[in-house]
Amino acid sequence: MRIVTKRGRWLLAGALCLGLTSSATARQAGQAEWTGTISVDEDANGIWAPGGTGTDTPTIGVNAHMSSSYTLNGDGTVSWTGSINNSLDMAGYYTIPTHGAGSGVGTSNVEFNGTDWEIGVEADDDFKTLTDYTAQDRVIATKVFGFVLEIAKAMGQNVNLDATHIEEGLQGPAPVLVSSSGGANATTLTGSKIVTIPDSSRIGGFAGVPSTITVRWSLKKGPVTPHVKIYGPECGCIEGDATDKSLHFTAGATPRGGTFSEFIVTSTGKMPEITENEGGEKPSLQITGTKDTGTVTVKIRYTRNGARSESAPFTVNFCQIETIELADNEHDIGFGLDGKLIVNAKAKLWRGGREVKDELEWEIDKMGSPTSLEAEPSSKKGDQIKFTYVNMPRKNSDFGAKTITARTKGACACERRETIRTFFPDVDTNHPDDGTPNWYYCWKQTGAVPPIARGWLKYEESITDPFQPGNPIARYDHATQKILISSLVFAKGACRDEVTPGTNTKTGRHAEAIDCFGETVRHELQHRTDAIDWWGSPAGPYGVDLSDWFLNDWDHDLVPNEVETLLTGCKPGTRIDMTVDVLKALTLRDKEDLIERGKKTWFTCAQRPFRQDTTDAEINAYWKGWTWPIGSVDAEDWSCGDLSKQWKGKKCGK
Numbered sequence: 181m182r183i184v185t186k187r188g189r190w191l192l193a194g195a196l197c198l199g200l201t202s203s204a205t206a207r208q209a210g211q212a213e214w215t216g217t218i219s220v221d222e223d224a225n226g227i228w229a230p231g232g233t234g235t236d237t238p239t240i241g242v243n244a245h246m247s248s249s250y251t252l253n254g255d256g257t258v259s260w261t262g263s264i265n266n267s268l269d270m271a272g273y274y275t276i277p278t279h280g281a282g283s284g285v286g287t288s289n290v291e292f293n294g295t296d297w298e299i300g301v302e303a304d305d306d307f308k309t310l311t312d313y314t315a316q317d318r319v320i321a322t323k324v325f326g327f328v329l330e331i332a333k334a335m336g337q338n339v340n341l342d343a344t345h346i347e348e349g350l351q352g353p354a355p356v357l358v359s360s361s362g363g364a365n366a367t368t369l370t371g372s373k374i375v376t377i378p379d380s381s382r383i384g385g386f387a388g389v390p391s392t393i394t395v396r397w398s399l400k401k402g403p404v405t406p407h408v409k410i411y412g413p414e415c416g417c418i419e420g421d422a423t424d425k426s427l428h429f430t431a432g433a434t435p436r437g438g439t440f441s442e443f444i445v446t447s448t449g450k451m452p453e454i455t456e457n458e459g460g461e462k463p464s465l466q467i468t469g470t471k472d473t474g475t476v477t478v479k480i481r482y483t484r485n486g487a488r489s490e491s492a493p494f495t496v497n498f499c500q501i502e503t504i505e506l507a508d509n510e511h512d513i514g515f516g517l518d519g520k521l522i523v524n525a526k527a528k529l530w531r532g533g534r535e536v537k538d539e540l541e542w543e544i545d546k547m548g549s550p551t552s553l554e555a556e557p558s559s560k561k562g563d564q565i566k567f568t569y570v571n572m573p574r575k576n577s578d579f580g581a582k583t584i585t586a587r588t589k590g591a592c593a594c595e596r597r598e599t600i601r602t603f604f605p606d607v608d609t610n611h612p613d614d615g616t617p618n619w620y621y622c623w624k625q626t627g628a629v630p631p632i633a634r635g636w637l638k639y640e641e642s643i644t645d646p647f648q649p650g651n652p653i654a655r656y657d658h659a660t661q662k663i664l665i666s667s668l669v670f671a672k673g674a675c676r677d678e679v680t681p682g683t684n685t686k687t688g689r690h691a692e693a694i695d696c697f698g699e700t701v702r703h704e705l706q707h708r709t710d711a712i713d714w715w716g717s718p719a720g721p722y723g724v725d726l727s728d729w730f731l732n733d734w735d736h737d738l739v740p741n742e743v744e745t746l747l748t749g750c751k752p753g754t755r756i757d758m759t760v761d762v763l764k765a766l767t768l769r770d771k772e773d774l775i776e777r778g779k780k781t782w783f784t785c786a787q788r789p790f791r792q793d794t795t796d797a798e799i800n801a802y803w804k805g806w807t808w809p810i811g812s813v814d815a816e817d818w819s820c821g822d823l824s825k826q827w828k829g830k831k832c833g834k
Contacts, residue, residue, distance in 0.1 A: 213254060213401045213402055213403065213404050213434075214252055214254065214288075214290040214369075214399050214400070214401050215252050215253065215254040215399065215400060215401075215402070215404065216251075216252055216369075216397065216398050216399035216400055217249060217250065217251050217252070217397070217398055217399075218249070218250040218252070218299065218301055218356055218395065218396070218397045218399075219247070219248070219249045219250075219395070219396045219397075220246075220247065220248040220249075220250075220353070220354040220356055220393065220394070220395050221245070221246070221247050221393070221394045222244075222245070222246045222247075222354060222380075222382070222383050222391055222392070222393050222394075223244065223245050223391065223392045223394075224242050224243070224244045224245075224380035224383060224384075224385040224389055224390065224391040224392070225242065225243050225244075226241075226242055226380075226385075226389040226390065227239045227240070227241055227242070227389070228240045228241075228242060228385070228386040228388055228389050238270070238271030239271055240268055240269065240270055240271065240386070241268065241269030242266075242268060242269075242380060242384070242385040242386065242389045243266070243267045243269070244264070244265070244266035244267070244380060244383045244384045244385050244391075245264070245265050245266070245383075246262070246263070246264040246265075246266075246351070246353075246354065246383045247262065247263055247264075248260060248261070248262040248303075248353035248354045249261050249262070250286070250288070250301045250303075250353075250356070252288045252290075252301070252399065253288075253409070253411065253432055254404040254432075254434060255404070255407070255409065255432030255433055255434045255436060256287060256288060256289070256432050256436055257285060257286070257287060257288065257409075257411050257430055257431070257432035258285065258286045258287060258288045258301050258303075259283070259284075259285055259286075259411060260283060260284055260285070260286055260301075260303050260353050261281075261282070261283045261353075262281065262282060262283070262303075262307055262351070262352075262353035262354075263279075263280065263281035263282075263307075264278065264279065264280050264281075264309060264351050264383060264384070265277075265278070265279045266278040266279070266383060266384035266385075268384070270316065273319050274315035274316055274318075274319045275315060276311060276312065276313060276315070276316055277311070277312050278309055278310065278311040278312075278349075278384055279309065279310060280307055280308055280309030280310060280349075280351055281307060282305075282306070282307020282308060283307070283413075284303055284304060284305030284306075284307070284353075284413075284428065285303070285304055285305065285411045285412055285428065285429070285430045286301060286302050286303040286304045286305070286430075287301070287302060287304070287430075287462065288300065288301045289301075290369075290399065292364050292366075296359050296360060296361050296362060297359065297360045297361075297362050297366065297369055298357065298358075298359055298360075299356070299357070299358050299359075299360055299369065299397060299399070300355075300356065300357045300358075301355065301356050302355035302356075303352055303353045303355065304428060304430060304464070305352075305428050306350040306351060306352045307350070307351055307352075307353070308348055308349070308350060308351075308419075309348065309349040309350065309351045310346050310347070310348060310349075311346065311347050311348075311349060312344070312345070312346050313345040313346070313347065314344045314345045314346070316345075317345050318815065344599075354382075354393070356395055358371075358373055358395055358397065360397065360399075366401070367400060367401045367402065368398075368399065368400050368401070369397060369398075369399040369400075370397065370398045370399070371396075371397060372394065372395060372396040372397070373394070373395045374392065374393070374394050374395075375392075375393050376390050376391070376392045376393075377390060377391050377393065378390050379391065404434050405434070406434050406435065407433065407434055407491075408431065408432075408433045408480065408481075408482040408489050408490060408491040409431060409432055409433070409491055409492075410429055410430075410431045410443075410478055410479075410480060410491050410492075410494040411429065411430050411431065411432065412427060412428060412429030412430065412465075412478075412494070412496070413427050413496070414494075414495065414496060414497070414591045414592070415496070415497050415498070415499055415591055415592035415593070415594065416469055416496065416497070416498045416499065417499050417500070417592070417593075417594035417595075418469075418470070418471060418498060418499065418500035418594075420596075421503070423470060424453075424468050424469060424470045425468065425469060425470075425498060426455070426466060426467070426468045427466070427467055427468075427469070427496065428464070428465070428466050429443065429464070429465040429466075429467075429478060429494070430462070430463055430464055430465070431443075431463045431480045431482075431491060433482045433484070433489075435484070437484055437485075438482050438483050438484025438485070439459065439460055439461060439482070439483055439484075440459040440460060440461070440463040440480055440481070440482050440483075441459045441480060441481040441482075441483075442457045442458065442459045442463075442480075443457050443459075443463065443465040443478055443479070443480050444478070444479045444480065444481075445457075445465070445467065445476060445477070445478055446476070446477045447473065447474040447475065447476045447477070447533075448474035448475045448532065448533070449472070449473065449474025449475070449532070449533035449534075450470075450472045450473050450474055450533055451473070451474075451476075452467040452468055452469040452473050452476055452498070453467065453468040453469075454466070454467050455467065455468055459480075463480060465478065467496075469496075469498035470498065470500075471498065471499075471500040471530040471533070472530075472533050473498045473532075473533055474532055474533040475495060475496070475497055475532040475533070476495070476496040476497070476498075477493045477494070477495055477496075478493070478494040478495075478496060479491050479492075479493055479494070497531050497532045497591070497592050498530075498531070498532070498533075499529070499530065499531045499588065499592040499594040500529075500530045500531075500594070501527055501528070501529050501530075501540070501586050501587075501588070501594055501595065501596035502527055502528040502529075502530070502596070503527070503596070503598070504525050504526070504527045504584060504586055504596055504597075504598035505525065505526050505527065506523070506524065506525055506598065506600065507523075507524035507525070508830070510600075510829055510830065510831070511598075511599070511600050511601060511828075511829075512600070512601045512603060512820070512826075512827055512828045512829030513600055513601070513602055513603070513829060513831070514602070514603040514604065514605055514820035514827070514829060514831060514832045514833060514834075515569070515572050515602070515603070515604055515605060515610070515833070516605070516831075516833060516834055517605065517608060517610060517833055517834070519570065519571050519572060519610050520568055520569065520570055521568070521569040521602055522566065522567070522568050522569075523544065523566070523567040523568075523569075523582075523584065523600060524564075524565075524566050525542070525564070525565050525566075525567075525584055525586075525598070526563055526564040526565070527540060527563065527586045527596060528563065529563075529586075529588055531588075531592055536588075537563065538561065538562055538563065539561075539588050540561065540562060540563060540586045540587070540588060541560060541561050541586070541587055541588070541589065542555070542560045542561070542562075542565040542567075542584070542585065542586055543560065543584070543585045543587070544567045544582055544583070544584045544585070545582040545583050545584075547569055547573045547578040547579075547582075547602075548573045548574065548575050548578040549573065549574060550571050550573070550574070550612050551569050551570065551571050551572065551573045551578070552569075552570045552571065553567065553568070553569055553570075554567070554568040554570060555567055555568075556568070565586075567584070569602070571612065572604055572610060572611050572612060572618075573612075574611070574612055574613065575625065576622040576623075576625040576626060576816065576818060577625070577816075579602050579603060579604060579622075579818035580601055580602060580818055581599050581600070581601050581602075582599070582600050582601070582602055583597050583598070583599055584597065584598050584599075584600060585597050601818075601826070602818070603818050603819060603820035603824070603826075603827055603829070603832065604618045604622060604818055604819060604820065605618060605819075605820060605821070605832055605833030606618055606619045606670070606819040606820060606821040606823065606824065606832070606833070607619065607670065607821070608833055616639040617639070617667065617670065618819065619670050619697075619819050619823075620639050620665060620669075620670070622818065622819065623694050623697050623817070623819075624637055626694065626813050626816040626817070627698075627812065627813045627816060628694055628695075628697050628698035628701060628813050628816075629698070629701050630705075633663070633701065633705060636661065636662055636663050636708070637662070637663050637665055637701070638660075638662040638663065638664055638665070639664075639665050639666075640664050640665070640666055641666065641667050642666055642667070642668075643655050643664050643666040643668075647737070647738070647782065647795050647797065648793065648794070648795065649793075651666065651668065652666070652668075653665075653666055653668040653669045653674050653675070653700060654666060654669060654700045654701075654703070654704055655704070656704040656705075656707035656708055656711075658711055658718075658719055658720040658721065658722040658723075658738070659719070659722045661708070661718040661719060663701065663704040663705070663708070665697075665700070665701075669696060669697055669700055670693075670697075670823065672692065672822070672823065673692075674692075674696050674700075675690065675691045675692070675695075675696035675699055675700065676790070676802075677689070677690050678690070678806045679789050679790070681787070681789075681803070682786075684789055684790065684791070689806065689810065691808060691810055692823065693817070693819075693823035693824070693825060694813055694814070694816075694817045694819075694825060695808065695810045695811070695813075695825075698808045698812075698813060699805045699806065699808040700805065702804055702805045702807065702808050703801045703802060703804060703805030704801070705804075706800050706801040706804035706805065707797070707801050709800075710797070710800055710801070711723075714739065714740050714743055715740065720738060721733060721738055733752075734752050734753040734754060734781075735751070735752060735753030735754075735779075735780070735781040735782060736753075737753075737781065737782040737795055737796050737797060738795075738796075738797045739785075739796045739797055739799070744784075744785065744796065747785055747786075747787060747799065748785075748786045748787065749784055749785055749786030749787075750784050750785040750786075750796060750799075751781040751784040752781065753780070753781040781796075782795045782796055783795060783796065784796060785799045787799040787800075788802070789802050789803075790802075811825075814826065820832035820833065821833070
């Protein structure tokens with residue numbers, strides 16, 4: 181079995197030539213009256229192990245689907261549509277998605293070989309595909325070459341992990357050559373074939389991941405109105421920043437058996453470039469136009485048995501929507517203090533060599549509740565548009581990239597897209613719920629906080645801690661089992677530099693903004709873990725009687741004696757006289773004296789950093805906090821302002 185590709189070349193033995201008989205004798209001339217459809221679905225779903233089975237080599241998951249549909253026009257030509265959707269799962273770290281769709285023309289042939297019917301179709305064109313490598317770039321930058329990223333940032337270089345990386349490609353619809361049972365006088369041919377091949381690379385997979393191909397056909401033979409007809413696109417949409425567009429045309433005629441002239445091409449304005457113009461049995465025309473190209477008219481002549489006929493004029497326009505212009509060229513836009521985010525945009529539409537007014541229709545991605553979207557004009561039509569998002573959304577994930585689209589419909593259905601990024605003002609409190617700062621409200625929803633811990637967080641403008649002087653940026657409160665986060669977390673230099681164990685020399689690692697937030701949460705969660713490990717519950721010593729606390733923690737530093745006696749440098753202190761000192765503490769008559777005596781051994785454990793001002797309770801928390809992966813949630817930070825990881829705009833919160 182075999183696959184036929186463009187221009188009749190054989191691509192791969194054993195694929196889409198399904199059930200073809202070996203006999204090549206007694207062939208009967210193809211009939212022009214065959215019309216109908218042929219559909220092809222190609223699917224692959226499996227795992228590819230580059231290192232082979234039984235190894236520790238990461239695997240790649242393949243999930244791909246491609247569909248092609250051919251319509252036989254009854255004159256030896258076909259019109260086709262095709263689409264592909266493919267996603268490669270790179271060992272669970274990220275995915276590489278590919279998608280694309282398009283249409284075009286091609287040729288068909290239906291012949292009786294003396295036993296059954298051979299049906300062949302192939303496309304003369306490809307369609308465009310888009311493969312998104314953005315996630316791959318981010319993982320490589322942050323996980324594989326994270327140290328390079330940190331060095332670049334330290335040197336003041338602008339490291340942009342937000343740029344999309346999308347590559348274009350071409351994909352041809354699956355050609356088909358199948359056999360269908362039926363006698364020489366058959367007037368209908370229907371059937372289906374399913375075959376599995378061990379290679380899915382044609383649709384984006386790999387050798388070793390099988391592809392299942394399903395072909396269905398439904399054809400009929402009957403009277404077809406005699407005609408000479410041109411097939412091809414009525415419009416050439418010049419995409420993105422391209423300056424031109426190439427279009428392909430073919431022609432068919434009934435009855436068959438004659439020859440075609442070259443195509444006759446005229447234009448109301450600037451002529452397109454003609455890169456191919458062939459007549460004969462299989463005519464082919466390739467033209468390239470720009471936004472200045474006038475309306476193009478194409479005709480062709482056909483001669484059979486000395487009689488000449490001509491096709492009806494075929495009209496073609498080239499269309500381009502110029503780059504969407506944003507107000508002040510701002511692509512990063514923040515909500516104002518009035519709870520509104522405004523997007524002003526404009527664009528020009530060209531068709532048939534001239535600028536066309538008032539045909540553009542506009543659209544922009546929506547946000548979640550309670551955000552509403554307003555447009556001016558309300559019809560969303562015209563050369564200019566003003567979109568207004570009203571009220572910030574509840575979900576942090578509703579911020580970020582939004583696509584604004586300008587399109588024109590009809591025979592020339594073209595569109596142009598531009599991406600903006602939406603942000604929230606950081607220190608304000610105009611989110612829809614609890615009056616906490618926007619940064620706290622939104623960052624709490626990100627990967628900086630484990631989902632299970634989000635209900636344990638509580639914002640307080642200022643925090644005090646009896647175990648240390650001043651105002652800490654955060655604290656785990658054993659009495660309420662809450663992680664208290666203060667306004668001080670959101671400040672430059674809020675988090676302390678990482679130091680090496682033993683020497684307390686700085687390592688160079690430092691967390692800022694959302695990284696400081698994530699590091700702080702991880703730090704305080706370790707205090708909760710310590711409370712459970714040391715005292716049996718998240719309440720820590722507050723979960724036991726006061727007398728038990730004093731009996732098991734002589735210096736009252738939250739670290740049980742049995743823990744401190746096993747750690748280098750730790751001193752559990754002196755046992756308190758239960759008959760006197762506890763009574764004083766309970767009646768608050770001499771609590772200060774009790775604490776002062778305890779403080780003498782609050783700062784003894786060698787495993788804690790910053791020995792001059794951190795208590796023994798920090799023997800685990802700082803080290804755990806510093807395991808926070810800096811940069812890992814940058815893509816979720818949609819705050820605008822000086823501490824934002826992504827903001828590049830100018831008008832934050834105005």
